[in-house]
Amino acid sequence: TKQYNIACLPGDGIGPEIVAEAVKVLELVAEQTGVTFNFSYGRIGGIAIDEDGTPLPDETLRIAKAADAVLLGAVGGPKWDQNPGHLRPETGLLGIRKGLGLFANLRPATMTDSLLEASTLKPEVVAGVDLIVVRELTGGIYFGQKKRFTDENGRDTAVDELIYNEDEIERIIRVSFEIARKRSKKLCSVDKANVLESSRLWRKVAERVAADYPDVELTHQLVDSCAMQLVRAPKQFDVIVTENMFGDILSDQAAMLTGSIGMLASASLAEGSFGLFEPVHGSAPDIAGKGIANPLATILSAAMLLRLSLGLDDAADKVEKSVWAVLDAGHRTGDIGADKSKALGTIAMGELVREEL
Amino acid sequence: TKQYNIACLPGDGIGPEIVAEAVKVLELVAEQTGVTFNFSYGRIGGIAIDEDGTPLPDETLRIAKAADAVLLGAVGGPKWDQNPGHLRPETGLLGIRKGLGLFANLRPATMTDSLLEASTLKPEVVAGVDLIVVRELTGGIYFGQKKRFTDENGRDTAVDELIYNEDEIERIIRVSFEIARKRSKKLCSVDKANVLESSRLWRKVAERVAADYPDVELTHQLVDSCAMQLVRAPKQFDVIVTENMFGDILSDQAAMLTGSIGMLASASLAEGSFGLFEPVHGSAPDIAGKGIANPLATILSAAMLLRLSLGLDDAADKVEKSVWAVLDAGHRTGDIGADKSKALGTIAMGELVREEL
Numbered sequence: 001t002k003q004y005n006i007a008c009l010p011g012d013g014i015g016p017e018i019v020a021e022a023v024k025v026l027e028l029v030a031e032q033t034g035v036t037f038n039f040s041y042g043r044i045g046g047i048a049i050d051e052d053g054t055p056l057p058d059e060t061l062r063i064a065k066a067a068d069a070v071l072l073g074a075v076g077g078p079k080w081d082q083n084p085g086h087l088r089p090e091t092g093l094l095g096i097r098k099g100l101g102l103f104a105n106l107r108p109a110t111m112t113d114s115l116l117e118a119s120t121l122k123p124e125v126v127a128g129v130d131l132i133v134v135r136e137l138t139g140g141i142y143f144g145q146k147k148r149f150t151d152e153n154g155r156d157t158a159v160d161e162l163i164y165n166e167d168e169i170e171r172i173i174r175v176s177f178e179i180a181r182k183r184s185k186k187l188c189s190v191d192k193a194n195v196l197e198s199s200r201l202w203r204k205v206a207e208r209v210a211a212d213y214p215d216v217e218l219t220h221q222l223v224d225s226c227a228m229q230l231v232r233a234p235k236q237f238d239v240i241v242t243e244n245m246f247g248d249i250l251s252d253q254a255a256m257l258t259g260s261i262g263m264l265a266s267a268s269l270a271e272g273s274f275g276l277f278e279p280v281h282g283s284a285p286d287i288a289g290k291g292i293a294n295p296l297a298t299i300l301s302a303a304m305l306l307r308l309s310l311g312l313d314d315a316a317d318k319v320e321k322s323v324w325a326v327l328d329a330g331h332r333t334g335d336i337g338a339d340k341s342k343a344l345g346t347i348a349m350g351e352l353v354r355e356e357l
Numbered sequence: 358t359k360q361y362n363i364a365c366l367p368g369d370g371i372g373p374e375i376v377a378e379a380v381k382v383l384e385l386v387a388e389q390t391g392v393t394f395n396f397s398y399g400r401i402g403g404i405a406i407d408e409d410g411t412p413l414p415d416e417t418l419r420i421a422k423a424a425d426a427v428l429l430g431a432v433g434g435p436k437w438d439q440n441p442g443h444l445r446p447e448t449g450l451l452g453i454r455k456g457l458g459l460f461a462n463l464r465p466a467t468m469t470d471s472l473l474e475a476s477t478l479k480p481e482v483v484a485g486v487d488l489i490v491v492r493e494l495t496g497g498i499y500f501g502q503k504k505r506f507t508d509e510n511g512r513d514t515a516v517d518e519l520i521y522n523e524d525e526i527e528r529i530i531r532v533s534f535e536i537a538r539k540r541s542k543k544l545c546s547v548d549k550a551n552v553l554e555s556s557r558l559w560r561k562v563a564e565r566v567a568a569d570y571p572d573v574e575l576t577h578q579l580v581d582s583c584a585m586q587l588v589r590a591p592k593q594f595d596v597i598v599t600e601n602m603f604g605d606i607l608s609d610q611a612a613m614l615t616g617s618i619g620m621l622a623s624a625s626l627a628e629g630s631f632g633l634f635e636p637v638h639g640s641a642p643d644i645a646g647k648g649i650a651n652p653l654a655t656i657l658s659a660a661m662l663l664r665l666s667l668g669l670d671d672a673a674d675k676v677e678k679s680v681w682a683v684l685d686a687g688h689r690t691g692d693i694g695a696d697k698s699k700a701l702g703t704i705a706m707g708e709l710v711r712e713e714l
C-alpha cells in the first residue's frame with residue numbers, strides 16, 4: 001500500500017486537542033482509501049521553549065523535512081508573551097516557514113450558508129463569498145534586515161527593511177495564476193504601487209507573468225482600497241495575491257468577514273507539493289484543555305493536506321463534505337453559535353465528522 | 358475684526374465643486390461670527406501637473422504656509438495614472454504633508470443613525486460606532502529610503518525602508534493621548550511588535566508616554582488582529598493610533614464600516630494648531646463636473662478646520678449640527694442612498710446646510 005509521512009506539530013493551547021481530532025479523521029481516511037499514514041510528532045512554539053529551550057528545535061525541523069506534509073495546531077499563549085524575541089512562540093512559526101521554504105500561504109474565506117448568521121455583515125453582502133487570499137510568506141518586511149541604533153541626534157531609531165527580488169515575486173504570482181485558472185479566472189494583485197518601490201516591482205512582475213496566463217484576468221488594487229472593498233463588496237473577489245505584511249492584514253480581515261474563524265483552514269506551500277497545514281485561528285489559551293475547542297478548521301486543514309500535498313483529492317472532497325453535512329444537520333460547537341446547553345465538545349464534533357465519513 | 362487666512366487647494370475631479378460649497382459655508386460662518394476669512398487659492402495634483410509641470414508647485418506650498426489652515430478637495434484621476442512617480446498627483450499629496458509637517462492624520466469614523474442602512478454591516482454591530490484613527494503621516498515606510506538594484510544573482514530587487522525614531526513616535530502618541538483624554542479615555546495603539554523592530558520601539562515609546570496620562574487606558578493590538586476586530590466588533594474602539602502604512606489601511610477599513618465614505622472628514626495636523634483638512638473620499642473623476650458630488654464630507658472638514666486650527670469651536674459645532682439636521686430631514690445626495698429621482702445635487706445640498714445655519 002502507498003505510504004505517506006505526516007508530521008504533526010500540535011503546539012500550544014488547544015493545539016493538541018484539535019490536532020488529535022484531525023489525526024483520527026486522517027486515520028479513518030487511510031483505512032477507507034487503502035493507504036498508510038505514518039504520523040510523527042514534534043514540538044513547536046511555547047511547549048518547545050519550555051522543553052527544549054527554543055521555539056523551533058532542530059529535531060522538529062528534521063521531522064518536518066522528512067515528511068510529505070505537516071499538520072500544525074497553533075502556537076502561543078500569555079505564558080511566553082513577555083519573552084525576548086528569540087524565545088517567543090511566533091519565532092518558531094516564522095522559523096519553520098523559512099526553514100521549509102513555505103512561500104505560498106493559501107487562506108480561503110468561504111461563506112457557508114449554514115453559518116451565514118455568524119457574520120457581522122449583512123447576509124446579502126456575504127452570502128456566496130468564496131475567495132482565497134494568497135499571501136507571500138517567506139519574504140518582505142518579515143525577513144528583511146532589522147536595525148536599532150541611536151541616530152546623530154541621540155534618538156533611539158528602528159528600521160525594518162521591506163525587500164523583494166523578482167524571483168520571489170514571480171513564484172508567488174505563478175502559484176496564484178494557477179489557482180485562479182482552476183477557479184473563476186480572476187486574479188487581483190494587491191500592492192501599494194503609488195508609494196512603495198517594492199510594490200512597483202511587484203506590479204511589473206505580475207504584468208510580465210500575466211502574459212503566460214491569457215485566460216486569466218489580472219487586476220491591480222491598492223491595499224487601502226482593497227481593505228475598503230472587502231468590507232463594501234467582498235463578492236467581487238476571487239483570488240487575491242499580495243505580499244507578506246499586506247497578506248497578514250487582509251487575510252485576517254477577509255477571514256473575519258465570514259464570522260466563523262473557527263472554521264477556516266490554511267495551507268502554506270513550498271515548491272513542489274510539500275506543505276504545512278493549520279487552522280487560521282490561534283491557540284485560544286483561555287479554553288485550552290476544556291474539551292470545547294472547535295476541531296473543524298483543523299479537520300479542514302487536514303483535507304487541504306490530502307488534496308494539495310498528497311494528491312488524494314477524492315479523500316479531501318469527502319472530508320470537506322462530511323464537515324458541511326455535520327453543520328447542515330445543525331451541529332455546532334460553542335464558537336459558531338451553539339446555545340451553551342447544546343454546544344458540542346471537541347471530541348464529539350470530531351466523532352460526528354467521522355460518522356459522516 | 359479677527360482675520361484668518363485659509364488656503365484652498367481644490368485639486369482634481371470633483372474637488373473644485375465640493376470645495377466651493379465648503380467655502381460658501383465658511384463665508385456664512387464668518388458673517389455670523391463676525392470674523393473675516395481671507396481665502397487664497399493654489400493648485401495641487403493633476404491640475405498642477407498640467408499647468409505647472411509639477412504636482413506641488415512652490416507657489417502652492419508658499420500659499421499654504423502663509424495660511425492659518427488649508428482646505429483641500431481631492432487629487433488624482435486616470436489622466437495622470439500612467440505618469441512616472443514625480444509627475445503623479447499623489448506625489449503632491451505626500452509632498453505637502455512633508456512640506457507642512459503634517460504628522461498627525463485624524464480620521465473619525467462615526468456612524469450616524471440616519472445613515473445606518475448605508476453600512477454593509479448589521480445595524481446592531483455598527484450602531485453607535487464612534488471611533489477615530491490617528492495615523493502618523495510623515496514617517497515610516499512612506500518616507501524611508503527606496504532602492505532598486507540588481508542583486509548578486511542578477512535579479513531585479515526593490516527595497517523600502519520603514520524607519521521611525523522615538524521623537525516621531527512620541528509626538529503622535531502624545532496627540533493621541535490628548536484626544537483620548539477628551540473622549541472616553543481609551544487609547545488603542547496598533548503595531549506588529551511580534552515581527553517589526555520599529556513596532557517594538559513604537560510600543561516602548563507608547564508605554565513611556567503613558568506614564569504622563571494615568572487617566573487614559575492604553576492597550577496594544579497587533580495590526581492583523583485589529584483588522585479582524587474592526588469587522589467583528591468595531592464598537593470596542595475609541596481612539597486608535599498607529600504608524601503611517603497601517604493607518605492608511607485601517608483608517609480606510611474603518612471608514613468603510615460606516616458605509617458612507619461621502620460623509621467622512623479628515624484633519625492632518627502639524628505642531629501647534631496649523632492643519633490641512635480634506636474629505637476622506639477621492640476625486641471621483643467619473644462624476645466630476647456633473648454637479649452631483651456630495652459636498653458634506655468637505656463641509657465637515659471645514660468644521661474640523663474651524664475647531665482645530667482656528668479655535669472657533671462654537672462655529673464648528675453649528676456647522677456639524679446643520680449637516681446632521683439636513684440628513685435627519687431626509688435629504689440625500691446619490692451616494693448616500695437617495696433614489697435617483699430625489700437625489701440632491703452638490704449646490705442644492707450646500708444650500709440646505711447654509712439654510713440650517
Ligand SMILES: CC(C)[C@H](C(=O)O)[C@@H](O)C(=O)O
Pocket residue numbers: 090093094248551552581
Ligand atoms: C504570529 C505571527 C508572526 C503570524 C504572522 O504575522 O505571520 C500570524 O499573525 C499569522 O498570520 O500566521
Ligand SMILES: CC(C)[C@H](C(=O)O)[C@@H](O)C(=O)O
Pocket residue numbers: 194195224447450451605
Ligand atoms: C494617495 C496615497 C498616497 C494616500 C496615502 O497612502 O497616504 C491615500 O491613500 C491616503 O490615505 O491619503
